[in-house]
């Protein structure tokens with residue numbers, strides 16, 4: 001895909017999207033025509049720093065890809081059920097930190113986790129738009145092996161988009177839903193492998209303009225907490241689900257993620273015959289994995305960008321259910337559960 005891309009027209013985008021459109025890219029996306037004219041503060045320096053940090057982290061944790069083949073049955077999520085969860089989550093409407101719909105969604109998630117081991121990471125975020133309550137929800141599914149595989153997905157939608165009818169079906173909806181379906185798959189048995197922790201993260205989105213201090217509220221807090229209490233050392237791998245339900249899903253290869261973990265995810269995708277949906281594009285991404293990458297945790301951002309031609313559905317009122325496909329949830333869901341199996345064997 002060497003075609004020239006137009007500049008984004010919507011001002012309220014994550015700056016990493018502007019990076020995607022503005023920086024010269026390696027691999028498949030070789031050129032873009034965007035001059036970053038509406039991008040506001042330039043992210044390139046920060047992007048370079050983030051990449052440098054992640055490369056350092058990646059080097060520190062470099063591990064060869066598992067050579068042991070997985071002879072077990074291929075995992076299969078219930079994609080129709082995951083799609084229905086996405087529909088129900090989206091139906092709550094705008095779900096920014098602290099509003100009524102957000103509270104209802106918190107209850108909806110916790111209600112789905114009855115009988116599971118659930119913990120909360122609650123705090124107040126002091127932002128440029130005032131104080132917001134932030135509630136990360138953690139469900140723990142124990143395993144016999146010593147160590148944790150963490151799977152994260154944000155459930156908040158954007159505060160700045162609260163009055164435009166923005167419902168975040170893909171961005172916020174799909175990540176919430178796939179974690180609910182993962183919980184269904186993990187429930188009711190002690191795993192033979194590592195413990196799996198599912199984390200519905202809050203405050204992923206910026207309240208005004210994406211920056212190091214206005215974004216990732218929930219995960220910045222959680223990473224610090226887990227660093228202090230020793231949890232981070234036990235995490236074997238961390239994977240972030242974000243915007244994974246759009247039709248004909250195309251997961252980016254994120255240059256801020258840990259290379260061996262990305263390779264392992266691709267191995268898992270190949271086992272399901274899904275490899276054509278992975279890594280056609282390559283670029284650095286800023287997402288909920290970054291606070292963990294910066295602390296040396298092997299981490300991967302599993303995200304589909306751009307969302308619609310020229311990313312037209314991203315952070316717009318057009319991020320609605322009709323853009324999504326259960327097949328995409330199936331591809332990503334099965335691949336990530338197979339990745340968990342491959343991690344168990346390491």
Ligand SMILES: [Zn+2]
Pocket residue numbers: 171205315
């Ligand atoms: Zn978003």
